[in-house]
Amino acid sequence: MEEPVLSVRGLEKQVRGRTLVKDVSFDVYRGQVFGFLGPNGAGKTTTIRMLVGLIRPSRGQVVINGHDLQKNPSAALRSVGCIVENPDLYPYLSGWENLYQLAVMQGRAAVERIERIADLVHLSDRLHDKVRTYSLGMRQRLGIAQALLCEPKLLILDEPTNGLDPAGIHELRSFLRDLAKDGMSVFISSHLLAEIELLCDSVAIIRAGTVIRTGSVDALITEASPTVVWRVGSQDTAARTVLQKYAANGVVEPVDGGFHANMTDDAVAAAAAELARQGCRLYEVTRRRATLEDVFLQATGGGTT
Amino acid sequence: MTFLHLVGNEVTKMLRKRRFQVVLIILFAMMAVFAYGEKQASLALARQIGTSNWQAQLQQQISHAENRLHSPFISNAEKAVLQATIKEGQFELAHNINPSAPGAVSFMKSFMDQGITLLVPLLVIVIASDMVSSEMSGGTIKMLLTRGVARWKVLASKLGALFLLIAMLVGAIAVSGYAVSGIFFGYQGWRLPVLMGFQTTSTGYVNLSHVYTVPQWEYLLMSYGLGFFVSLCIGSLSFMVSTLVRSTASGMGIMMAALIGGTLLSVLATNWSIAKYLPVVNLQLSGYLNGSPPPISGMTFPFSLAVLTVWSVAALAVSFIVFIRQDVMG
The missing domain is CATH 3.30.70 (Alpha-Beta Plaits)
Structure with a gap:
């Protein structure tokens, strides 16, 4: 079997004696769209923050593209694009400046990609307007553009359909499908089950900090039917x-x-x-x-x- | 990607947020008010004494100080200040040096001498309190920390940008002081002699044996250098508060309370000698240049420098340790 792009083993987080996430394990392979499901407060966001190095796990291992996140965070994160919770933008900068700020952190090649990626998410017209004037959908797209700047092998999106209208959701879905077809792995957390069912190949279901089911969407549905x-x-x-x-x-x-x-x-x-x-x-x-x-x-x- | 790019990012954000520009506007407005006020005060003084001859004015001030010195109600600290004033005045009269010669350069000098304890630090706090906490409260810290750049580098770039902005601020103080006050006093005074080397102990003993004069531009270099050092120190302390406190407003509040508390302390608690180890009591570095007595006995120039340095380094160490280790929760 091929090497997974994201491999999570026995992830656990305790804060002041309280266990937020316990024994979370799963693999995400190349070109796969992986859904991470759970009710609010189940530990989805805590897990995602551990995947991108914002929170230090109490126990367990995250390996991204062959690099251990704990031992070599810079190398591991270089192949990850992410939106954690909301797109994080500077409202007083223009869209282009927001992209430039991050691109500069990731090298010259990323700076050269700005125009092309802005075009990809259909933001070229408004790219030089202040982000303050953007609609929610445009902010969401700018967030995705930020995440794509490093040409990631793994795209991590936390509740990406929040605040999008049905047309926006549809557009996002086909956009992510296309990315996955080109070999990118996409990891999506959501509580909108119909969305995930339409979009994902595999899912992990988390409840009260523990993963209770994993598997391909088809297999799980067949089993439940x-x-x-x-x-x-x-x-x-x-x-x-x-x-x-x-x-x-x-x-x-x-x-x-x-x-x-x-x-x-x-x-x-x-x-x-x-x-x-x-x-x-x-x-x-x-x-x-x-x-x-x-x-x-x-x-x-x-x-x- | 270089470290300079990261610093550039931080400076861009600060300038585009217009926070620095607001500080500059405050600065210009204050310069104009102070210069105008000082002009009016000197006109009023000339009217009161009936002469604009500086020797006569200075003589009046000295006798006034001597009279107050005999009052039984003044504290030892006040006595020390008066004694220093008298000795300096007498020395200036004897050597024919006009301490209040008007001019833009003299205004620059007195602005930094006075502003170093409160005004300049306040402006620094406005800039520095925002550096880290605004990224925390805006959520953008998540983007900065997930781009494969080491955390210490992200924080160091912010610190570099802060120091750069502080240098720009001190430069702006000098330039705006010169430009604005020149309208009122004329653009002269670079070469006026300034007395240095008065040594005043906190008991009011003034040692004149090392007194010498320097041209005013040389004095300015020293006092603005000290102002820059004090600003860096206050900047480092605010930077630590900014990494520890998520809200910019409360970070700014904490620093301002500390600063104003320290200013009060150096006036009120002259007998509480442990206070001299606090950074905010040691900000009056220009006092060591012009010979004002230190607020608490036992404080010397090297002592104050050491206290400020130790606190700054400790504050930066805490900032880095906390920033590198902390979990970025929602």
């Missing part, structure tokens, strides 16, 4: 008997025009074959697809659907 809807010709008992044989725990719930049963994919295939052999009329089989919200609520114990 055990219910299969069988539409059969009539309420015949033969079909019911077959389905009971394959359903998990043997529970089959009769509904209008068919049955609901919890089954694995293999069980579905076997049950369908047996129904056909027995001459039952099968019109439709669908798995009732859960959303990431269901996964999240199940995982965080916030209720079931």
